Amino acid sequence: MVQPFSQSRVKPEQNLKSLSSFNEAVRLLRESNSIVITTHINPDGDGIGSELALSRALRYADRMEDSKAGLHKPKTISIINVNPTPRNYQFLDVDNEIRTFDETRDAPTILQADLVVVLDTNHPMRLRTMEPYVLRSNAQKLCIDHHLDTSNFADVYLIDEEASSTGEIVMKVVEELTSHQIDAQMATCLYAAIMTDTGSFRYPRTDAELHRTIADLLELGADPTYIYDQIYDQWSPNRLRLLGNALSNIRVLYDGKLAIMTVTQEMLSATATTDAETDNFSTYPMSIAGVLLGVLLVELPDGVKMSFRSKGD
Template sequence: MGIAAEIAAELTQAKEVVIASHRLPDGDCIGSTLALARALGQLGARVAAVIGDPVPEMYSFLPGSKELLFPNQVPFLPSLLIVVDCTDLERVEEGFSSWRQKVRRIINIDHHVSNTFFGDLNFVDEGAAATGELIYAVLKEIDGICIDAAIATALYTALVTDTGSFQFENCQSRTLRLAAELVDLGADLALIRENLWENKPLLSIRLLAEVLPTLSLAYEGKVAWLVVRQEVMEKLGAKGEHAEGLVNYPRSIAGVEVGAVFRELEPGVIKVALRSKKQLDVNEVAALFGGGGHKRAAGCLIRGSLEEAVEQVIKAVGERLNHAGRLY
């Protein structure tokens, strides 16, 4: 029995389930969580779907997004905890790590190369384009599950966001075949397109205008980055979701191999987003600072000043480029 079928068998027996994903939620973690929660609801299970931060407005169109809970709102102690799109249990939010001693089983479904295999059952495939791809594989193994339009829309959103609209290196032929299957199952492409790409908040554009002048380059134009200070976010009244996608601007510059964004969450706490084109494994860089992700997309949190974070990370990126002989 494969791992997808093994997890499917476990889910058919579950009565009370919590599905949890990471803070600062993105399209993959939200879409995967909502799709799985709706499917388990069809089986008659009592389900609570949990994320650590509010759903960004751009994903509020997804069916079930208004029912997502914060960790302290879960009304029952489940026998089964399913963690999706998280490299380790600590990413879910404070308090969940203690559930290991209380729940009967923990299922870990993820596609990050830095996953720590913390579950009792681990469905981890770094070759998958998105965690949503793995959720789909599990659902197909469960008799009685109807992958309806709402589930298909959630999974398509997971897939399209984590592949950069099917542009990133993680998009393969199987990714496109899966996307086509989800369209056949009723994924609402018009709804997805309108909310993800045709409904950008004005604040996002104003934030971009504030941040673009911070653009810096190093290592003969191979590395480029932007800086987002907390005071700028506060001045505009911007939230984290308004900074989504900023990292694609430095990455898109001709000749740049690695793009980065350094966002000050609060004084002394810097969120770093890293993207590469085809040479550098940015997961290795993020891992130096306690983070992780994928070869071409990774991130980390750094304690210290914004200036220190920029200096440390850009130096680490440059050293790896130099070591590989890719600069000259």
């Protein structure tokens, strides 16, 4: 088995631990017959790309097993998320695999699974209505993630807090499961996961190793122009007008350190848009020179949704 985490990233005493959880994760994925894969509420490119790459790799590994031994029982793999896939990530789901959680239909699947894989979060409460079923299930639980403050709910954790994205960790799992036979579709999903979670390779955990991984994904068939266009350049004219209204009204406070952008119900109805279309608007307040805290306020019918971004100390 290859060394899954680079020496430079992992302190010596962590190295063996990471390796053993990597081996343990791969073993669970190989040996389980019915597998449920999920990610956090309001799933993003990292969660969705990681789910689809992992599922495809498991099916690939299964076909390889099948061709070796006639008696091999194929795996059942289900991707179940608490929210529907946002429109701009639907192009990744070429086999229409992802299901939106329906309690009646899907609770039994979760309860009877052998393995539940939770991706891109380590807090089961971020699974919302799925949480009680995941916790109550007799399935083994595997958590693959890159966030801090792991909560104690899974049997096996594959956590790399230095990783830029869950996709970066899942790529190593997918390489192992497929014996390095990553296909163009897996590469596309992994590229989408990493690109979106690094803000196109600019957030702090972007390093040389990550760019070499991306180079590999391009050689395997990921198309950066197409993927970016599908995810980010599919705005409706009305959504762009909504952004225009919100930018026109941006307020800067506290010596220019705080910027607040507000989307009101009135702006939404004037542009025939919904609050879901304010996704990513929160990067704009932070783009002003000197701003340390950017706030996006979206007025909902029954309250206000706030998003924060900060930089510096």
